[in-house]
Amino acid sequence: MISEKIILTPYLFKTRINGKEYIGNLLNNKYFIENSEKIEEIMNYFTELKNVPEKMNKDIKLIESLVKAKILASEKNLMLPLPNIELEITNYCNSSCVMCPRSKLSRKKGFMSEYIFGILTERLKELPVNEVEICGVGEPLLHKNVAEYVKKLKDIGINRVRINTNGSLLSDEKARALVESGLDSITISFHTIDPTKYFWMMKGLNYYNVLENIKNFIEKYKKNVEVTITCVVSKYNIDEIEGFKNFWKEISIDNIYFQNIQSRAGNLYSVENPAQKCKCPVFEQGLYISFEGKYLSCSNDFSGESSWGSIEESGLKECLNYKLNLIRKQELFEFCRYCDYDFQEQKYLKTNFHKHVTYPGV
Template structure:
């Protein structure tokens, strides 16, 4: 979260529950079977449980997941599970209470750890922890995250820091290569082997010998997965983003009731979906709007 915070959209600019469900129905008719609810922080919506339940009941939707900071998850986990939520991604960049408070501008790390414990007992299909490594902020905690998988059946996903909402100078100074994770394993005698996890996420996954959980590496910078990306992101105010990095957006909100127009706009977004992002510094000629997105990472959900 930026130090200065972020303004909330006026309520009339955010899609209603009915709009969201009708939009998902349109996507399901086009063959989409997996839906992830992200943010910002999706659990701030008071109707999030109803949204999950209604999405899960849409014909053709097979999997519903949420990415959350976990602060409100402990109170909502049981209701979300009963509503049909399949999987959870929880953002967790540090185990240090003081650091966590600084990173989140006031969050309580114990609430998140308690939420993970509550969710683990409910047996979601998978619980993943998203950890963005940043030099000088949490790169000294890699071993602690690896050790967390010893007795916790979670997948800790180390993610390369992306230059979204940050200057290139700051990003270069704070970037941490994920080979550091392997180095830490070797330095501490941790034996690991590659594993396959269900799903089609972008992480390369490994398990340390004797551990219940696993860890994954996501390389949006050093090992781009753009050509295999099969995701479309819809913002809270009703724009489709084919790539979270680029500024190119198409408004689809008004077209939701018109299935033909909706399909045309989505097809346009797909046709314009870039082969690459500037973070990989090549093949950017297909981008219509070459400016990086104006939205901050905490507005588009990572």
């Protein structure tokens, strides 16, 4: 008999394998349970935190299997697994890319202060965070302390520190400082290999300068830092995919991340997906911290309306408990209904391209 109270976990999904429906958990996706009316009945019963009643004794083995698959969890084991941190050290940017609706950014703009960053590093010591991705809706290399912040993150034991950049400020001096700070991975946004298109798709940047920065980084530091090129696919560059892969392969880059263009929660173009307001793996598996130290849902919150606190007010445990309650209730944020992010389509690929879809107007 299971003595602890049991509850249905978040992160569940259904999939079909060989014509049969299975239930799995995104955090344990090697273990699937074939769905049945009995399993649906058990899952429905444990949507609230309850003890296993005696009448379910005959189903104990099945309940134990659901616990093993992380479809059900005991009260003492139910906690939101620590997400990777997406850290915005600035939301200023030196480019105006066609796939980024920065003109809609209405929340305060600025740079993360040493004071806020100091609080952050103390908060990160509370739980064993695996990865911090320095990204957000700005260009991280604009921050004068970016290399220093990377070093401090590594010094407190963060296993993997990654930076997303447009590469325009990746001078040899900056590159060397980042590598010496202990940077593990760098992702560079480069959305077309056509110089003419580049100048208007990534306004404000110089195609040839950025390409030279990338080549220099590859030549000197590829052995030290993982390098990925990311490309947002739209009608403007869909015809380049094969040439794009070959282009970067010749420059000795194997990791290419193709991502469908997104509505950015309705900020780039209009779309409505009410189901997205109830469940979002991006929200469930990530934690976005703004330059002010505020907890936000994700980088698509351009107004700051999803903020439920800050690192000054509450630690990571309190933050994760709040998120878990939202996930249990399936009540996310109003702007989520205008997001068309498809989690299942976003994959790192080795010079391959996942299937794409065409979006209106882009």
